[in-house]
Amino acid sequence: MRHRSLAAAAASASASGSGTIRRNVALLLPLFYQRHHRRFSFTTVACCLHPPPFESTEDQASLQGHIARGELSRARHLFDEIPSPDVRAYNDLIRAYSSSLSTAIDGLYLYRLMLRHRVAPNNYTFPFALKACSALADLHCGRTIHRHTLHMGLHADLFISTALLDMYVKCSCFPDATHVFATMPTRDLVAWNAMLAGYAHHGMYHDALTHLVTMQAQARLRPNASTLVALLPLLAQQGVLAQGTSVHAYCIRACLHLKVTDRVLVGTALLDMYAKCGSLAYARRVFDAMPMRNEVTWSALIGGFVLCGRMTQAFSLFKDMLALGLCFLSPTSIASALRACAVLDDLRMGEQLHALLAKSCVHADLTAGNSLLSMYAKAGLIDQAIAFFDELAVKDNVSYSALLSGYVQNGRAEEAFLVFKKMQACNVEPDVATMVSLIPACSHLAALQHGRCSHGFVIIRGFASETSICNALLDMYAKCGRIDLSRQVFNMMPSRDIVSWNTMIAGYGLHGLGKEATALFLEMSNQGFAPDGVTFICLISACSHSGLVTEGKHWFHEMTHRYGLTPRMEHYICMVDLLSRGGFLNEAYEFIQSMPLRADVRVWAALLGACRVYKNIDLGKRVSRMIEELGPEGTGNFVLLSNIYSAAGRFDEAAEVRIIQKVKGFKKSPGCSWIEINGSLHAFVGGDQSHPQSPKIYQELDNILAGIKKLGYHPDTSFVLHDVEEEEKEKTLIYHSEKLAIAYGILSTSENKTIFVTKNLRVCGDCHTVIKHISLVRRRDIIVRDANRFHHFKNGQCSCGDFW
Numbered sequence: 001m002r003h004r005s006l007a008a009a010a011a012s013a014s015a016s017g018s019g020t021i022r023r024n025v026a027l028l029l030p031l032f033y034q035r036h037h038r039r040f041s042f043t044t045v046a047c048c049l050h051p052p053p054f055e056s057t058e059d060q061a062s063l064q065g066h067i068a069r070g071e072l073s074r075a076r077h078l079f080d081e082i083p084s085p086d087v088r089a090y091n092d093l094i095r096a097y098s099s100s101l102s103t104a105i106d107g108l109y110l111y112r113l114m115l116r117h118r119v120a121p122n123n124y125t126f127p128f129a130l131k132a133c134s135a136l137a138d139l140h141c142g143r144t145i146h147r148h149t150l151h152m153g154l155h156a157d158l159f160i161s162t163a164l165l166d167m168y169v170k171c172s173c174f175p176d177a178t179h180v181f182a183t184m185p186t187r188d189l190v191a192w193n194a195m196l197a198g199y200a201h202h203g204m205y206h207d208a209l210t211h212l213v214t215m216q217a218q219a220r221l222r223p224n225a226s227t228l229v230a231l232l233p234l235l236a237q238q239g240v241l242a243q244g245t246s247v248h249a250y251c252i253r254a255c256l257h258l259k260v261t262d263r264v265l266v267g268t269a270l271l272d273m274y275a276k277c278g279s280l281a282y283a284r285r286v287f288d289a290m291p292m293r294n295e296v297t298w299s300a301l302i303g304g305f306v307l308c309g310r311m312t313q314a315f316s317l318f319k320d321m322l323a324l325g326l327c328f329l330s331p332t333s334i335a336s337a338l339r340a341c342a343v344l345d346d347l348r349m350g351e352q353l354h355a356l357l358a359k360s361c362v363h364a365d366l367t368a369g370n371s372l373l374s375m376y377a378k379a380g381l382i383d384q385a386i387a388f389f390d391e392l393a394v395k396d397n398v399s400y401s402a403l404l405s406g407y408v409q410n411g412r413a414e415e416a417f418l419v420f421k422k423m424q425a426c427n428v429e430p431d432v433a434t435m436v437s438l439i440p441a442c443s444h445l446a447a448l449q450h451g452r453c454s455h456g457f458v459i460i461r462g463f464a465s466e467t468s469i470c471n472a473l474l475d476m477y478a479k480c481g482r483i484d485l486s487r488q489v490f491n492m493m494p495s496r497d498i499v500s501w502n503t504m505i506a507g508y509g510l511h512g513l514g515k516e517a518t519a520l521f522l523e524m525s526n527q528g529f530a531p532d533g534v535t536f537i538c539l540i541s542a543c544s545h546s547g548l549v550t551e552g553k554h555w556f557h558e559m560t561h562r563y564g565l566t567p568r569m570e571h572y573i574c575m576v577d578l579l580s581r582g583g584f585l586n587e588a589y590e591f592i593q594s595m596p597l598r599a600d601v602r603v604w605a606a607l608l609g610a611c612r613v614y615k616n617i618d619l620g621k622r623v624s625r626m627i628e629e630l631g632p633e634g635t636g637n638f639v640l641l642s643n644i645y646s647a648a649g650r651f652d653e654a655a656e657v658r659i660i661q662k663v664k665g666f667k668k669s670p671g672c673s674w675i676e677i678n679g680s681l682h683a684f685v686g687g688d689q690s691h692p693q694s695p696k697i698y699q700e701l702d703n704i705l706a707g708i709k710k711l712g713y714h715p716d717t718s719f720v721l722h723d724v725e726e727e728e729k730e731k732t733l734i735y736h737s738e739k740l741a742i743a744y745g746i747l748s749t750s751e752n753k754t755i756f757v758t759k760n761l762r763v764c765g766d767c768h769t770v771i772k773h774i775s776l777v778r779r780r781d782i783i784v785r786d787a788n789r790f791h792h793f794k795n796g797q798c799s800c801g802d803f804w
Contacts, residue, residue, distance in 0.1 A: 063089060067096045072103060090114045091124050098132035107132035108141055121148065123157050130163035139171040158184070162191045169198035192219065193226045200234035208234055209243075223250070225262035232269040236276035244273045248286075263290060268297045275304020299332040311340040315349070335371035350375045370398045377406020397423070397431050405437035413441040414681070417450065430457075432466050439472040443479040446758035446785055449679040451476045471499050478507030481756045481783040481790060498532055506538040511790045512799045514546025521555075531563060537570050544578040545789050547801060552578040573602050580610030585619055601630050613765075673737035673759040677748045684740040693744065698735075701743040705734060708773035715766060736767050738784060746778060754781040762787050772796050 066075035079085060079093055090110060097107030111129045114121065121129075126149055133142035146164055149155040155164070161184045168177035181187070181195045192215045199208035208231065215221050223231075228247055235244045248270055256262050267290040274283035287293070287301050298321045305314035318337040334353060341350035354372055369392050376385035389395070389403050400423040407416040420438055423430060430438075435458050442451035455464075455473055463469045470493045477485040490496075490504050501524045508517035521539050524531065531539075536559045543552030556575055559565045572595055579588035588607050592599045604626050611620035642657040674683040682691065691697060705713075715734070738759050745755035763771075763786040775782050776796030784791045792799035 064092055067092055072096055076106075084117075085119070087114075087119055087122055087125065090119060091122075091128060094125065094132070095128040098128045098135065101135045104132040104135040108136070108138070111145075121152070123154050123160060126154065126157075126160045127163040130160075130167045134163075134167045134170040137171050139168075139173055142167045142171060156185050158186055158188060158191070162188075162194055165191060165198070166194045169194065169201055172201075174198060174202055187219065189215075189221050189224060189227070192221060193224075193230055196227060197230040200230050203234070203237060205234060205238050205240075222254070225256050225266050228256070229265050229269045232273045236273040239277050241274075241277040241279060244270075244277060247273075264292050264294055264297060268294075268300050271297070272300040272304065275301065276307060278308055280304060280308055280310065295333065299336065302333055302336045306336045306339050314340045332367060334365075334368045338368070338371035338375045341375050350379070366392075366394055366396060366399070370396075370402055373399060374402040374406070377402055378409065380410055382406050382410045382412065395426070395428065397428050397434055400428055401431070401434040401437050404434065404441075408437060408441045408444060411444070413444040416441040430461070432463050432469060435461075435463060436468050436472050439469075439476050443476045445674070445676075445681060446480050446756065447676050447679075447681060448480040448482065448756065449676060451480055465494050467493065467495055467497055467500065471497075471503050474500065474503045474507065478503070478510060479785065481754075481785060483507055483511045483513070496529075498529060498535070501529055502532075502534050502538050505535065505542060509538055509542025509545050509789075510785075511792070512545050512801075514542045514548045514551065517542035517546075518548075518551060518555075531559075531565075533565055533568060533571070536563075536565065537574055540571065540574040540578060544574060544581055545800070547582060549578055549582040549584065569597055569600060569603070572597065572599070573606055576603050577606040580607050583610075583614060585610055585614060585616055589619065589623075599626075601627055604630070671737045671759065671761050673741040673757050675741045675745050675755070675757050677745070682741070682744060684737045684744070686737050687735045688737065688740060691740075691744070693747070696747060697740055697743045700747055701734070701739055704743065704746075704774055704777070705770075707777045708770065711773055711777070713769065713773055736764065738763060738767050739770060742771065742774060742782060745782075746774075746780065751780070754783060756783045756785075758785045760787060763791065768798065768802070772798055 063075055063078050066072070066078060075093060075096065079089060082089060094107045094110050094114075097103040097110065108129065111121070111125070111132075114125070126145060129145050130142060133139075133145065142164075146155070149157075149160055149164070154160055161180055165177050165180045165184075168174070168180060177195070177198050181191065184191060192211070196208055196211055196215075199211055212223065212227070212231065215227075216223070228251060232244065232247060235247065250256075251266055251270070256266050267286055271283040271286040271290075274280070274286060283301060283304050287297065290297065298317070302314050302317045302321070305311070305317060314336060318333065318340070321333060334357060338350060338353055341353065350372070357368055357372065369388075373385055373388055373392070376382075376388060385403060385406050389399065392399060400419060404416045404419045404423075407413065407419060416438060420430070420434075423434070435454065439451065439454050442448070442454060451473075454476075458464050458466075458469050458473075470489055473489045474486045477483070477489065486504060486507050490500065493500060501520070505517045505520055505524075508514070508520065517539060521531070521535070524535075536555060539555050540552045543549070543555065552575070556567070556571065559571070560567060572592075576588050576592060579585075579591060585607065588610070592603055592607065595603075604623050608620060608623045608627065611617070611623060642654045670685050672683060672685050674681050676682075684691065688694070689698075738757055741757045742755055745757065749755060763784055768791070771782055771784060771791070771793050773796065774780065775793040779795075782793040784793070789800065
C-alpha cells in the first residue's frame with residue numbers, strides 16, 4: 001500500500017506543474033525501483049517523465065498569439081522554453097513554418113525533432129509537414145513522410161491523401177501522384193483540383209480536360225474558383241482561346257466573378273489567359289472590370305503586352321502601376337518593364353529601373369536581375385552587363401545565357417565560349433536557351449569544329465529534337481560552309497516551323513544555290529506552310545545571289561498578287577539588289593523611283609554598290625547625291641561614296657568623304673580574315689606579320705603569286721582606292737587578309753582538305769581572281785565567306801559566277 005502511494009504521489013507530483021518536483025521525481029523513481037524491485041510499464045514511466053505539456057493554458061494561448069501575429073521567432077523561443085511540448089504545440093508551429101518557402105525547412109526540422117522526442121504525429125501533423133515538402137520540392141523527405149503515414153495507418157485520411165497528392169505533383173513525380181489519387185477511398189473537390197493542377201503542371205492538356213469532365217459527370221462536383229485557376233494557365237499555354245472563352249462564360253454563369261474571395265484570383269487568371277492567347281483587348285477589359293487588383297494582376301497584364309510586342313503600352317501600364325505606390329512593385333512586373341526597355345532601346349529608363357531595384361526590397365530577386373542583365377547586354381553595354389553579372393549573388397542558367405547571348409550579339413563570340421566553360425565549371429546545367437545562344441557564336445566565327453562539338457552536346461543532353469535548337473544548327477552549318485550538313489539536320493527534324501524553312505532557304509541563298517532555294521520554297525508550299533514576309537526576303541535574296549533575275553521578279557510579283565503580302569522596305573532593298581547585281585542599273589533606278597515607299601539610304605546603297613562594280617560613274621554620282629541628301633547612316637555608305645570617287649580618279653573628293661566620315665564618328669572596320677585549324681582560330685589583317693609563322697606564310701604567298709602570274713594574272717589595282725604609286729598599289733593588294741589566311745591554310749592542312757576562310761568585309765575583285773587561280777594551280781577546294789555570301793572556288797571557277 002505504501003509503495004502504491006509513493007508511486008501515485010510521484011505521478012501526482014509530476015503532473016502538478018513544478019519543474020523542481022519533476023526533476024526530483026525523475027531521480028526518485030529509479031531509487032524506488034531499486035528498493036522495492038517493482039516493474040513499471042513503459043506507459044507508466046512515460047507518463048511520469050513526459051507530463052502534460054503546458055503548465056497552464058497561457059503557454060498555449062501565447063504560442064498561438066505569436067503565430068497569429070507572424071512573430072515566428074518569439075513563438076519558437078516560447079516553444080523551446082516548454083519542457084515537453086505535445087503534438088498540438090508541434091502542429092501549430094509546423095503549420096506556421098510550412099506556410100512560407102523561407103521557413104519551410106524549419107518546419108521539416110521541427111517534424112524530425114518531434115519524432116526524435118517520441119511525440120507521435122497525428123492526422124493534423126502530416127498535411128503541414130507535407131506542405132513544407134511541397135514548398136521545398138523535397139521529394140525524398142516527402143516519401144519518408146508517406147512511409148510514416150502508411151506505418152500509422154493514416155494514409156487513407158482524406159486530408160493526408162490530398163497533401164500527399166499535392167506534394168508529388170509539386171515535386172514533378174506524376175506517377176506517384178496518379179497512384180495516390182487512384183487509391184483514395186473518398187475524394188472531395190480539393191483532391192480533384194489538386195490532380196487537375198498536376199495535369200496542368202505537366203502540360204497534359206487532353207488529360208486535364210478528361211479529368212474535368214469526369215469530375216463533373218461521375219463525381220457530380222462543380223468546378224470552383226480553384227479549379228479554373230488551375231485550368232486557365234494550361235489553356236493559355238496551349239493557346240486555345242475558344243476554350244478559355246468558354247471558361248470565362250462559365251465563371252459568369254456560376255457567379256464566380258462576384259465572390260469577393262475569387263475576384264482577384266479568377267480575374268487575374270482570365271486576363272493572363274487572354275493576354276497569352278494574343279487577345280489583349282479582352283485582357284484589358286477583364287482588367288478594367290476588376291474592382292480589386294494586386295501586384296500579380298498588374299504583372300500579368302504588363303507581361304501580356306510585352307509578350308505580344310506592345311512595349312510602349314506595357315511601359316505605360318508600368319508607369320500607372322508605379323503611380324499607385326511601391327507596394328505594388330513585384331519582381332515579375334519589373335522584369336517585364338526591363339524587357340520592354342531592352343526592345344525599345346530605352347536605356348535611360350532601364351537605368352532608372354536598375355536604381356529602383358536597388359532601392360526596393362526586390363533588388364536581390366533573380367528574375368528581375370536576369371532581366372536587367374539581358375537589357376544591358378542587348379543594349380550593347382556588355383561591360384555593364386559583365387559588372388552586374390559579377391554582382392549577382394545567385395546565378396542560374398538564365399543568367400549565364402543572357403551574358404552569353406550578349407557577347408554573341410555584340411561581336412565577342414570568342415568570349416561567349418569562355419562564359420560557357422565557366423558555366424560548366426560552376427555546375428550550372430545548360431538548357432535549351434543556353435545552347436540556342438551558344439550555337440550562333442560558332443556561326444559568327446565560322447568555327448565548324450566548335451559547332452560540331454555543340455551539336456554533339458545537344459544530342460547528349462537530349463535537346464536535339466527541339467525545333468529552336470535545330471534551327472540554330474541549320475544556320476550554324478550553313479554559315480560554316482557546310483550547307484550539306486544543314487540539309488541533313490533539316491531532313492531529320494521531327495517538326496519544323498516557319499523559321500526552319502526560312503533559315504534553310506536563306507542558307508541556300510548565301511551559297512548561291514538559288515534553284516535549290518526555289519525548289520525548297522515550292523516544297524514548303526506543298527506541305528501546307530504559309531510563307532511570311534521573311535520567306536520572300538530569303539527567296540528573292542537567293543535569286544539575287546544566283547543571278548536569277550527573272551525568277552526573283554516573278555516571286556516579288558507572286559508575293560503581292562498570290563499570297564497577299566504587302567512589301568516592306570526590306571523587300572524593295574532585295575529587288576534593287578537583284579536588278580543591280582544583274583547589271584540592270586537603269587531599271588533598278590526606275591524601280592526605286594516607282595516605289596510606294598520613300599526610299600531610304602539602304603535602298604540607294606544597294607544601287608550604289610553596283611555602280612562601283614559596273615563602273616557606272618554617272619549613275620553613281622546621281623545616287624551619291626541622293627544618299628548625301630538623306631545623310632549616310634553608317635560606315636558602309638561613306639566607304640561606297642569614297643570608292644566611287646576613287647574609282648573615277650577623283651581622289652580629292654574621296655578624301656573629303658573620308659574626312660566627313662571621321663568627323664561624324666564613323667570608323668571603317670579593317671579587313672580581317674580568319675581560318676579554323678584543328679579547333680583553333682587564326683586571324684589575319686592586311687599586311688599582318690604578327691602570326692608566329694608569318695615568314696613561312698609570306699614565302700608561300702609569294703610562291704603562289706609567282707605561279708599564277710604564269711597563267712596570265714595581273715593585279716587589278718583599281719581596287720586600291722588611294723592615290724599612290726602603281727607599285728605600292730600592287731604591294732597593298734598582294735597582302736590582303738584573305739590571301740594570307742588561304743596561304744596559311746595551304747601550309748597547315750592536307751591536300752585533300754577544303755580550305756574555309758571567313759572575311760568580315762566583301763571580297764575585292766582582285767582577291768576573287770587570285771583565289772580562282774589558286775584553286776586551279778594548287779588543286780584545292782576553297783570556300784570563302786564574306787560579308788555578302790559564300791564563294792565556292794574549285795578548278796579555277798567560283799560558284800557565284802563572278803556575280804557577287
